[in-house]
Each structure stands twice: as C-alpha cells, then as structure tokens.
Amino acid sequence: MNNILSLRSRRIRPMAVLTVLLLALALLSGRIPTPAYAVTNTAVTVDGTSSGRTFDGIGAISGGGGNTRLLYDYPATQRNQILDYLFKPGYGADLQILKVEVGGDTNSTDGAEASIEHTKGTIDCNAGYEWWLMEQAKARNPNIKLSALSWGAPGWIGNGTFYSQDMIDYLMSWLGCAKQHGLTIDYIGGWNERNYDATWYENLKSALVSNGYASTQLVGGDLANWNIATSMKNDTSLYNAVDIAGAHYPCVFPAMKSCSSTSDAQTLGKPIWASESGSENAENGAAPVARGLNRGYIDGKMTAYINWPIVASTYQNLIFHDQGLITANQPWSGNYSVGRTTWSIAQTTQFTSPGWKYLDTASGYLGGDRNNGSYVSYAAPDKSAWSSVFETMDAAASQTVTMSVAGGLPGGTLHVWSTDLSAPGTANPHMVRNADLTAGGGTYTLTLAPGHIYTVTTTTGQGAGTATSPQRTQLALPYSDSFAGYSTGQEAKYLSSMNGAFQAASCGGGRSGECLRQMAPVQPIRWVTTPSTQPYTLMGDLGWSNYTVSSDVLMEQSGSAAEILGRAGTQARGNDGLNAYHLRLSDTGAWSLLKSNTSWTWTTLASGTVTAPGTNTWHKLALSFQDSTITAKIDGTTVGTVTDASYGGGQVGLGTMGYYPVQYSNLSITPGTVPDLSGTYKIVSVNSGKALDAVGRGTADGTLIDQWTYNGGTNQQWTLARNSAGYYTITGVGSGKALDIPYFSTWTGTQLQLFTSNGGANQQWVIAPSDNGSYTIETRANGYMLDVAKNSTADGAAIDEWPTNGATNQQWTLVKLS
Structure with missing residues (x-):
C-alpha cells in the first residue's frame, strides 16, 4: 500500500527531487497513468429534453x-x-x-x-x-x-x-x-x-x-x-x-x-x-x-x-x-x-x-x-x-x-x-x-x-470554508473523571465503546450521583464474529507509556467480573483482538493480570485471590506501568508485580468479562516517570534492521530520507532533542537539518526529507514506547507514523508518513551513540 518512489541521486536539486517525487506519487496512486492516452476534444x-433518471443525492x-x-x-x-x-x-x-x-x-x-x-x-x-x-x-x-x-x-x-x-x-x-x-x-x-x-x-x-x-x-x-x-x-x-x-x-x-x-x-x-x-x-x-x-x-x-x-x-x-x-x-x-x-x-x-x-x-x-x-x-x-x-x-x-x-x-x-x-x-x-x-x-x-x-x-452561492484547525497536542496527564456530572444515558468524555454500552446511570452501593455502567445485559446480535466478545471501552493517548490507571468498580450480580485496561494499542480488524494488559477482579475475589493480543490470545501474567468483594460494594483497581514493570493493586494493596515488555505504551480502558452490569467511578490516570530520550542515535527499523538514512549523504534542504544498511556515516546519525511540550526534533548529525514532512503534506506515502529547522509541527515528533522495547515516531503535523514504504527490507526503500497500523515497519529501535 505504501506507494512511493525512492530516489538516491545527489545530482538532482532538492526542489527537482520533490517535483519528481510528487509526480511519481501521482503516477503510482492511479491519478496520472503511465501510458500516454490519446486525448480527443x-x-x-x-x-433539457434529454432522457435521464432522477438524482437522489450524495x-x-x-x-x-x-x-x-x-x-x-x-x-x-x-x-x-x-x-x-x-x-x-x-x-x-x-x-x-x-x-x-x-x-x-x-x-x-x-x-x-x-x-x-x-x-x-x-x-x-x-x-x-x-x-x-x-x-x-x-x-x-x-x-x-x-x-x-x-x-x-x-x-x-x-x-x-x-x-x-x-x-x-x-x-x-x-x-x-x-x-x-x-x-x-x-x-x-x-x-x-x-x-x-x-x-x-x-x-x-x-x-x-x-x-x-x-x-x-x-x-x-x-x-x-x-x-x-x-x-x-x-x-x-x-x-x-x-x-x-x-x-x-x-x-x-x-x-x-x-x-x-x-x-x-x-x-x-x-x-x-x-x-x-x-x-x-x-x-x-x-x-x-x-x-x-x-x-x-x-x-x-x-x-x-x-x-x-x-x-x-x-x-x-x-x-x-x-x-x-x-x-x-x-x-x-x-x-x-x-x-x-x-x-x-x-x-x-x-x-x-x-x-x-x-x-x-x-x-x-x-x-x-x-x-x-x-x-x-x-x-x-x-x-x-x-x-x-x-x-x-x-x-x-x-x-x-x-x-x-x-x-x-x-x-x-x-x-x-x-x-x-x-x-x-x-x-x-x-x-x-x-x-x-x-x-x-x-x-x-x-x-x-x-x-x-x-x-x-448556471447556479450561484458556492464557496469553500476558511476555518482552520489548532495544532495537535498530547492529552496531558494527570487526567481524571468521576463520571458524576453526566446526564443519565450519556457516554463519558473521550471513552469509546468497542463492545457493549457504557453509559451514565445512577450509582449503586450507597454512592450518590452518576456512575458509568455497562448497560447491555445479554450478548447482542453481532455484525462481526470474534473469539472474544467481552464489553470494553477505551480512551486516551496512544503515546502514554508510564502511568497508573485506576478506577472504582462495583459488580451488581453474582458470577461477574470487572476489569481495567492499560497500554491498550493496536486493535485488529473487526474487533478480532487487542494488544493490552488487563487487571480483572471477580465477585468471588479471584483476580488476574492478563495480556491479550490482536488474535485474542490471552496470557496470564499473575493471579490470586483476595477477600470476595461480592456484589453492590465498591472496590478500587489500579494498574501501574513503569518501563517493563507492571504493578497490580486492589483496594490499595499490591497483589502482583510482573516484568513484561510486550507493550510499551497505549490507552486505558474499562471492561467486563461478559454482558452484565458493572459500574465504574473515579477513573484516574496519573503520570509515571517518562525518560528524556535526548541524545544522538542510530534509528533502526524493526522490520528491516536498516538505519534511517539521508539519501546520498545529502545535507541540503529537500534531501530525501530512506533506509540503508548502517555504515557509521553521519547521514545515519540523528540527534533527538525534546522541547518543553514533550515533542522531539530529529536532526541529522551530518547535515544539521531537521527530519521534515514536505509542505505539511497529509498525503499518505509522502517521503520525508531534510529541511532547515523551523519549529513547525511537521518537524516535531512524538516518540513513544511500542512493542518489545521498540518505539513509534509520530508526526505532530497530522498523527501519521514514520514508516518504511511497502514494508520493504531493501536498501534505498523510502521513509514516508503513513497512518498508524501497528506493523513492524512503523516500529524503531533507538541505539544510543552519545
């Protein structure tokens, strides 16, 4: 899908390179054909007397x-x-x-x-x-x-x-x-x-x-x-x-x-x-x-x-x-x-x-x-x-x-x-x-x-709107929501239900006001069929990595279980799986810390039993993530600590293990320690093992970026510097130029370039932990990811921007040089 032309010539001027690139993108995306068709006027x-059907609309x-x-x-x-x-x-x-x-x-x-x-x-x-x-x-x-x-x-x-x-x-x-x-x-x-x-x-x-x-x-x-x-x-x-x-x-x-x-x-x-x-x-x-x-x-x-x-x-x-x-x-x-x-x-x-x-x-x-x-x-x-x-x-x-x-x-x-x-x-x-x-x-x-x-x-009254958007920002931590202020039936801010229905309802267990409640009492008639059907709802920034998520939970009926989720990442098509960690508590007191993946394969990382919470009583679940250490707490007591580096960051969520009512209150996400990655690195694709590279050792504005076997050249060395808002500038050591999205393009497959540092959002990056110790590198300009075109493992493959897909061609290893 990542259609892009890889150019390595140092003899083409930067603007000419970009022009050829844009034409190549147009050719490969099907807008301008490769053969020259004969054009007839x-x-x-x-x-007005022509036959024709009635237009019903777009x-x-x-x-x-x-x-x-x-x-x-x-x-x-x-x-x-x-x-x-x-x-x-x-x-x-x-x-x-x-x-x-x-x-x-x-x-x-x-x-x-x-x-x-x-x-x-x-x-x-x-x-x-x-x-x-x-x-x-x-x-x-x-x-x-x-x-x-x-x-x-x-x-x-x-x-x-x-x-x-x-x-x-x-x-x-x-x-x-x-x-x-x-x-x-x-x-x-x-x-x-x-x-x-x-x-x-x-x-x-x-x-x-x-x-x-x-x-x-x-x-x-x-x-x-x-x-x-x-x-x-x-x-x-x-x-x-x-x-x-x-x-x-x-x-x-x-x-x-x-x-x-x-x-x-x-x-x-x-x-x-x-x-x-x-x-x-x-x-x-x-x-x-x-x-x-x-x-x-x-x-x-x-x-x-x-x-x-x-x-x-x-x-x-x-x-x-x-x-x-x-x-x-x-x-x-x-x-x-x-x-x-x-x-x-x-x-x-x-x-x-x-x-x-x-x-x-x-x-x-x-x-x-x-x-x-x-x-x-x-x-x-x-x-x-x-x-x-x-x-x-x-x-x-x-x-x-x-x-x-x-x-x-x-x-x-x-x-x-x-x-x-x-x-x-x-x-x-x-x-x-x-x-x-x-x-x-x-x-x-x-x-x-x-x-x-x-x-x-012959008509009049047409035009194009002129309203403009503010810049992207990360959702700041700490974040909390008591759910108390919503109207009955309303969905909670930023929470997006993946299965079931999470809506505001009157709290139980002697608590006044509104809580969030899973409302679907039986499994719905499904449009997609997946091996796991449990209700859950997600929210937050995929760039979150080290944090503690907690929520009060109440189970209304016997045989039920509540859970909170952390570091929730890629969800497979059709809800066929989710990369996430889950802390689950049943009404009997059985608890487990689990890991799910994009095929709904479950791995138990820790488990045990606490005093049975029963029904209609409130209890607090908390999951803490600090690098590869995961800590589970129930009612303030640590019940398990494990080491697992499968998922380095992601959203939070609330869920149940079945279609029955569970209530939630006082959702809280507090930050852990986020390391400053500032320094000089080689940046290596997990998919190919090749390094981020300035084409032809170029140092001029407009020099394109590809991947190449690491050779120690300064065109493959990059300085990361984090600003006060948490965004990184990625600067080539050999060029002194910043990693840049040409003209703020939102076109998927746009090849990245070097350009004089200007502080623009197209030169600012969110570098967040991903799977198994790797990182994702997301542009602030539009939320697309630094990506190896077409999952290529070849020298010279273009480095482009592409929507998030969770694949290894969007995952990077940072090898610190100084």
Whole structure:
C-alpha cells in the first residue's frame, strides 16, 4: 500500500527531487497513468429534453463502527467548524444524505453504538450521538435527507434472531424516538451486508405504513451485489415493499475507475443506489471518489452515492481510523484536517439538489475513452438551472470541451469552479472560482487540465470554508473523571465503546450521583464474529507509556467480573483482538493480570485471590506501568508485580468479562516517570534492521530520507532533542537539518526529507514506547507514523508518513551513540 518512489541521486536539486517525487506519487496512486492516452476534444450539448433518471443525492454514513464518536467531545468551536464543513450549504461537502447506524450495543467495525433499548420495553430516546448529529445536519441544511440502517441489534430481539417481529418493533420504536427529536427519517434499511429476508422486508413495509411512516422509503439489499434487484423482479410482494435497491461498493475498489450494476437492476423501474461506497483515506480517496460519483451513473445508472464513513473520528489504534471526509481524532486539542475527499464531493453537491434530473445525452466519457475522464450533467426539474461535472483523474494531457445549451435550459454566462487533485500535497487549490464562460458562436469552450474536477454551472452561492484547525497536542496527564456530572444515558468524555454500552446511570452501593455502567445485559446480535466478545471501552493517548490507571468498580450480580485496561494499542480488524494488559477482579475475589493480543490470545501474567468483594460494594483497581514493570493493586494493596515488555505504551480502558452490569467511578490516570530520550542515535527499523538514512549523504534542504544498511556515516546519525511540550526534533548529525514532512503534506506515502529547522509541527515528533522495547515516531503535523514504504527490507526503500497500523515497519529501535 505504501506507494512511493525512492530516489538516491545527489545530482538532482532538492526542489527537482520533490517535483519528481510528487509526480511519481501521482503516477503510482492511479491519478496520472503511465501510458500516454490519446486525448480527443469533446463536444457536449446540455439538452433539457434529454432522457435521464432522477438524482437522489450524495451522502455519507455515520456508523458502521463508531466513526463519529470522538466528534461529539470536540470543543464547541472546532466541532461547529467540522459540522459546517460537512453539512453547511456552499461551504464544504454540503452532504445531501446522512445515513446513520441504528445502535445495537455491538462492535460494527471500529466500535459499538448504544441501543435505545438494551432491555425489552425500556426505551431511552437520548441514547447515543446519532440524534445529535442528525439534528446538527438538519439545522445547517433543512433539506438534507436522513437514512438509517442496522449493523447489529440488542440480544433480546427475537431471542437472538434479527429477522423477527421484535426487530420490526424495535425499528418502529427507533423511528418514534426520531420523531421525539423532531426528525423525519426518509429512508430505512434492513441488516447491513447480511442476506436479506423477503418476508421480513414485506412485514417491515406494512409496519411502516400502519405506524404512520408511509413516507419512509425502504432500501433493500445493502450487499456487495445486486441480488435484491433480481429477487424484486421475480417477487411482486417484495417489489412492492422495497422502494430502492442498494448495493455496496459497486465501483471497483480502490480506484473506482469502473462501476457496474446488473441488467435486472437497471431495468427494475425503481431507483438503484451505491448505498455504501468509499472506504478511502480522507486525502488519497479524493480521486477515486471523484471518479465514482460520475461513473456510478454513467456505468451503472445509480442515482445516489453514500460514502463510508462520514468522518475519521475514532482513535488511531482502530483499523479504519484514517477514512472519511474529515480526520478528527484529537478532541482534547480540537485538531482536525479537512480531507480532499470533501472537495471531490463538493464539486457535485454544491451545484445540484436531490430531485434534479440526470441528462443522459450530456453524460459520458471524454473523447469516448474513460482514461480521459468523465462528465455528468444535471438539470433542475423546472429547467431553471443546470450543472455539468467533469473529472480528468487519469488524463495524460490537457483537453478541450466545447459546450452548447439546448432544450429550454438557460445559457448566458456560465460559472466554472475547479479542484486540483493532480498531485499530492496540501497546497493544491480546491473549490476555486475560475473565469466565467461566455458563448462564442453559440458554444462555450473550456480547457480541462489533468487530475482536476471542474463544474460548469448556471447556479450561484458556492464557496469553500476558511476555518482552520489548532495544532495537535498530547492529552496531558494527570487526567481524571468521576463520571458524576453526566446526564443519565450519556457516554463519558473521550471513552469509546468497542463492545457493549457504557453509559451514565445512577450509582449503586450507597454512592450518590452518576456512575458509568455497562448497560447491555445479554450478548447482542453481532455484525462481526470474534473469539472474544467481552464489553470494553477505551480512551486516551496512544503515546502514554508510564502511568497508573485506576478506577472504582462495583459488580451488581453474582458470577461477574470487572476489569481495567492499560497500554491498550493496536486493535485488529473487526474487533478480532487487542494488544493490552488487563487487571480483572471477580465477585468471588479471584483476580488476574492478563495480556491479550490482536488474535485474542490471552496470557496470564499473575493471579490470586483476595477477600470476595461480592456484589453492590465498591472496590478500587489500579494498574501501574513503569518501563517493563507492571504493578497490580486492589483496594490499595499490591497483589502482583510482573516484568513484561510486550507493550510499551497505549490507552486505558474499562471492561467486563461478559454482558452484565458493572459500574465504574473515579477513573484516574496519573503520570509515571517518562525518560528524556535526548541524545544522538542510530534509528533502526524493526522490520528491516536498516538505519534511517539521508539519501546520498545529502545535507541540503529537500534531501530525501530512506533506509540503508548502517555504515557509521553521519547521514545515519540523528540527534533527538525534546522541547518543553514533550515533542522531539530529529536532526541529522551530518547535515544539521531537521527530519521534515514536505509542505505539511497529509498525503499518505509522502517521503520525508531534510529541511532547515523551523519549529513547525511537521518537524516535531512524538516518540513513544511500542512493542518489545521498540518505539513509534509520530508526526505532530497530522498523527501519521514514520514508516518504511511497502514494508520493504531493501536498501534505498523510502521513509514516508503513513497512518498508524501497528506493523513492524512503523516500529524503531533507538541505539544510543552519545
């Protein structure tokens, strides 16, 4: 995945090196093809009498894994800025559809969302944060459409059977909660990416009508195929029940150069949607999304595109933490990054509206060749306005489009907006107002540069937001939360549930106020199946290493156990495992200090027995980490001390060993002694055993960084100096220049360079203990990791920045030289 060019020539000037690097990145990421395709100029007639389907909109998904969880805890100023970039018309993505998860208390990719009904008959219409998000979206754009879909469900439903009357009743209760929040749900689906049940769909449709939700349309399928369309054509009752056929990822992942649907889907006589697509990095996904928005209709006649997910607002130890439109994973600092995917979407959404009509005769491939790019045109139902969107992601050269207007559509002056996706970097112009077009001899002429999106339109009111983010900071210790001040049902600040539901509830055991309580009483109907299903919730900074985490715990029923977690790091895809230490106490007094890994293999490091705590009494658990020494305490008494260096740092957490109620109070994290690593080192990749190296022994600004067998040269020696905020500058001994991310790039795979020290965040690094005595080196600029490209073990492999993945090509050994 780490596509990057390695350059070792000392004869290329630094800026030339960077230019070649950026072009190489573009080539390798699929934006500019290696072969030179023949470019043919294209004539487009935008004709209001053209046939075409009704455009249903472009949207994004909050859910399928708690991807919006941290956004809720952002400071109000930055939170509002992010919401504006997502929903405010004429400002950012201007989303036209918001699809949310119907919470089910179970992990649905990168977390679990709380159910409104953990126990049958007890409904909390304020549970979760999706109500808040929908309200915020509607406040900014009253015309946005709302959609809902389930990934899992509470375990009481149908005695563990999703396709049951219980589930239909549950969805009716959920829609009732939406009504209480003043929200109308426009679309609802069945079970995400699970085989559908035709009779259940029919019964759900009947329930919608009989309960006053006849206007809520039923989306069927939500699988990575179009089987639902064939079933609908062969089953009249199913056809009448399902209003929209949806498929997931119908555009070939990841480049989205081609999309497809079946003949049955295209001749269904009902809308067909890309009801989930995307799964792309917020920056690198911009070009694929630009293709997919156009080609989904051109190739497959799909009339809606819904991106998964909406934001990357999860912790960085989760597998999809970099995907969405905006990255926002530091609520304590307020830092966020508006990805270029936002502007890929804006180039369509800011110039159209659901209900507009596609114009088939003004949609297609430039010059008849998909390698030149694509274009799609839309017109308002009353023909009062129109827009055409062109993308040239794969074009080899500039090309010309001549446009004419017919069929009752307005002409006159046409407005042009563009976004440059031609090369990696943060300086690429987005949503730029270009010179207007005026007709000459009845036609308009526009030159299209490669790697761009252009929108030609008669509409006005577009723009790009100008709000900026604060810098990243580490979450400072000490940190504490009593949980006493939350409203009943609320999730605790910074805590993100991975399984189960951790919400505020009245304290037991004679303690007044609110505590945090695991609320799911039985194992939910799961979306992912893993060998370990215990509920737990995580919070904090992955850079924490030496600290003490403690919490008061109370078990409510016999046979239960509570635990606290420390140094929680990488979580495997689908909740298949977690690197962490656990201190567990049962109601019988049995305790254990355990280690889990990313395949949920458990290792007992120490165990024993204390006086049985029983139920409904409070007890304090504490885990202390100092380098490789781990100390476990219960009620202030040390019960075990072990030495283990498997995990050098990570988050804290709270958990249970099963689906039953456990309460928590007075969470506390206090710092231990963090060593100052200042000094001179060789920095060695754990994956390859090769040293961090300045290419060709270069000393000039722009010299690229690679890995090379250690030879003792000063271009392989680095001085680490820590500032007062705890960030390190890494300076080459031979050059006196700092390790630097070119131009603050957020493009994954950007090769690092040397540059004169300037104190910028792109020259500041978090150096944190990782696995087995190694370290991770994280840039303050965007949270990406120092990374050996493509896991290479070869001399000359590029050193780049890449999202956290827990692999050994992001782990480094620091060998002190002086």
